[in-house]
Amino acid sequence: MNESFGTRLRARLDAYGPLCVGIDPSPALLHAWGLDDAPADLERFSRTVVESVADVAAVVKPQSAFFERWGSRGIAVLERTIADLRAAGMLVLLDAKRGDIGSTMAAYAEAYLDRGSPLAADAVTLSPYQGFGSLEGAITSAVANDAGVFVVTRTSNPESAGFQRPVAGQVIEGAAKANAGHSPFGPVGLVIGATLGRLDHPLDDLNGPILAPGVGAQGATPADVARLFGPVRHAVVPSVSRAVLADPARLRERVLRYRDECAAALSPQTAAQP
Numbered sequence: 001m002n003e004s005f006g007t008r009l010r011a012r013l014d015a016y017g018p019l020c021v022g023i024d025p026s027p028a029l030l031h032a033w034g035l036d037d038a039p040a041d042l043e044r045f046s047r048t049v050v051e052s053v054a055d056v057a058a059v060v061k062p063q064s065a066f067f068e069r070w071g072s073r074g075i076a077v078l079e080r081t082i083a084d085l086r087a088a089g090m091l092v093l094l095d096a097k098r099g100d101i102g103s104t105m106a107a108y109a110e111a112y113l114d115r116g117s118p119l120a121a122d123a124v125t126l127s128p129y130q131g132f133g134s135l136e137g138a139i140t141s142a143v144a145n146d147a148g149v150f151v152v153t154r155t156s157n158p159e160s161a162g163f164q165r166p167v168a169g170q171v172i173e174g175a176a177k178a179n180a181g182h183s184p185f186g187p188v189g190l191v192i193g194a195t196l197g198r199l200d201h202p203l204d205d206l207n208g209p210i211l212a213p214g215v216g217a218q219g220a221t222p223a224d225v226a227r228l229f230g231p232v233r234h235a236v237v238p239s240v241s242r243a244v245l246a247d248p249a250r251l252r253e254r255v256l257r258y259r260d261e262c263a264a265a266l267s268p269q270t271a272a273q274p
């Protein structure tokens with residue numbers, strides 16, 4: 001029997017530290033690397049990230065949008081990037097933020113979670129704004145494929161607060177229900193920005209992982225992550241993209257620095273900051 005996503009994630013967090021590194025081949029970053037904004041250089045960029053972080057990051061998160069903008073040629077690069085990451089033993093979280101009615105969600109689940117798909121990742125980000133119940137089929141598919149989903153709950157961007165806060169409680173409740181009885185984590189994670197000033201809802205019963213983007217370029221620090229998530233910080237996976245990707249010559253050094261700072265801040269031995 002294969003290991004569940006939660007088991008594999010916990011093992012990687014314990015072995016490699018808590019960091020998730022993004023692969024975001026934006027035009028600006030390709031330019032900064034001296035590369036062309038073209039599919040061949042998207043692939044060079046992605047390969048360099050894979051080779052630099054395979055043994056120092058728990059999770060790698062390709063941002064689908066930066067590949068999709070090149071149409072089928074970009075998707076082909078994304079497929080090869082996912083294959084490279086999985087061959088290197090990495091845990092792949094595809095950031096695609098898909099959400100739709102149940103029947104269409106089934107097709108998204110087939111694309112991103114079915115282990116036979118060329119785009120299959122270990123986990124995918126989903127959007128719950130068609131109702132948490134619309135994600136039920138994708139969650140079932142995740143469990144069947146020993147994969148996971150991370151559901152958008154409170155995003156890191158400043159516009160999110162008033163819009164997402166009223167329904168965040170329902171998302172947390174739905175995730176906790178789906179995760180009940182699983183160990184060490186259930187298949188449903190949440191996306192909660194590291195940039196938030198405070199959490200409005202308790203996460204004690206979640207029993208799932210929390211992806212915390214917004215570290216680095218969006219202003220959040222490892223100490224902010226520890227302060228925000230307090231008692232559930234053992235389940236937090238801080239995510240950083242631009243702050244480590246800005247310079248290929250310093251990529252590994254920066255990943256190591258963020259990893260070590262996050263590990264220290266989130267360690268059970270580190271007293272929670274008020």
Ligand SMILES: O=c1ccn([C@@H]2O[C@H](COP(=O)(O)O)[C@@H](O)[C@H]2O)c(=O)[nH]1
Nearest residue numbers: 063155156193213214217218240241242
């Ligand atoms: O709330 C969210 C959800 C996802 N993201 C994504 O994470 C990275 C962040 O990049 P940085 O360069 O570290 O700012 C990017 O792919 C976003 O689409 C997020 O930022 N916030």
